Amino acid sequence: MPVETFRLDRLKTPIGIALLVTDEDGVLRALDWEDYEPRMRELLRLQCGAVELKQAKAPAVVKASLSAYFKGDLDRLGGIAWRVGGTPFQRKVWDALPKIPAGSTLSYGALAAKLGAPRAMRAVGHANGSNPISVVVPCHRLIGANGSLVKYGGGLDRKRWLLRHEGVEV
Numbered sequence: 001m002p003v004e005t006f007r008l009d010r011l012k013t014p015i016g017i018a019l020l021v022t023d024e025d026g027v028l029r030a031l032d033w034e035d036y037e038p039r040m041r042e043l044l045r046l047q048c049g050a051v052e053l054k055q056a057k058a059p060a061v062v063k064a065s066l067s068a069y070f071k072g073d074l075d076r077l078g079g080i081a082w083r084v085g086g087t088p089f090q091r092k093v094w095d096a097l098p099k100i101p102a103g104s105t106l107s108y109g110a111l112a113a114k115l116g117a118p119r120a121m122r123a124v125g126h127a128n129g130s131n132p133i134s135v136v137v138p139c140h141r142l143i144g145a146n147g148s149l150v151k152y153g154g155g156l157d158r159k160r161w162l163l164r165h166e167g168v169e170v
Contacts (some may be wrong), residue, residue, distance in 0.1 A: 004048050007056035011063055013070050017159045026059040030081040030132040033154045043132040047085030074102040074166055077136050093127035100141040103167040107145045129153060
């Protein structure tokens with residue numbers, strides 16, 4: 001199997017250095033945090049096979065949109081093109097996450113029900129935890145059934161910050 005080459009860039013944010021991985025078309029393939037780089041590389045490997053990351057600039061629109069989001073323009077994430085691998089069920093979950101509006105949350109069970117699989121809350125949780133594109137595919141908007149913050153690949157402090165940034169009381 002051939003090795004796929006992606007570009008790796010960094011973006012300073014209020015909650016740490018974001019790693020931006022884009023493909024040759026300039027499409028976002030991964031967004032994770034510098035302190036979670038091994039996790040990001042493993043998610044990429046699971047989805048894409050062998051991947052080589054070369055230091056190169058991410059497209060200006062990706063960086064500008066993310067910077068605007070972190071400065072408070074919460075609608076800017078929708079303008080970022082992204083692509084994921086994953087299983088058909090994972091892709092259903094990841095496609096549903098951006099439909100949760102900024103400033104709101106959904107429980108894992110509620111998302112499972114929306115996807116027509118009300119008993120699949122654990123599968124939704126697993127897919128959410130395997131999301132390679134943090135922030136843009138907003139896995140931080142999923143919370144526990146009792147309203148608690150549960151699991152976030154970038155750490156609960158970041159999840160709390162992202163939700164507060166979007167206007168959610170946590």
